[in-house]
Amino acid sequence: MNKVAATFSCTLLLGIIGIYLGAAINLEGILGVVLAIATTGAFIVSAIGDLKQK
Structure with a gap:
């Protein structure tokens, strides 16, 4: 799996998990957005680090 697909998959998965977790603690989806942005x-930081090593 290339990095773009991995990034999309992880962001989508953590966003969905965050939406359900946020709904459970009354954040109404805000946690999903925060987790997706953090992921x-x-x-991005990892990609910048890879560019600096080349």
């Missing part, structure tokens, strides 16, 4: 940010 995407982590992949």
Whole structure:
């Protein structure tokens, strides 16, 4: 699986998990957005680190 597919899959999965978890603790989907953004940010930082090593 290439990095783009992995990034999309992880972001989607954590977003969905965050939506359900946020609904359970009355955040109404906000937690899903936060987790999705954090996951995407982590992949961006990882990609920048990979570019610096080359």
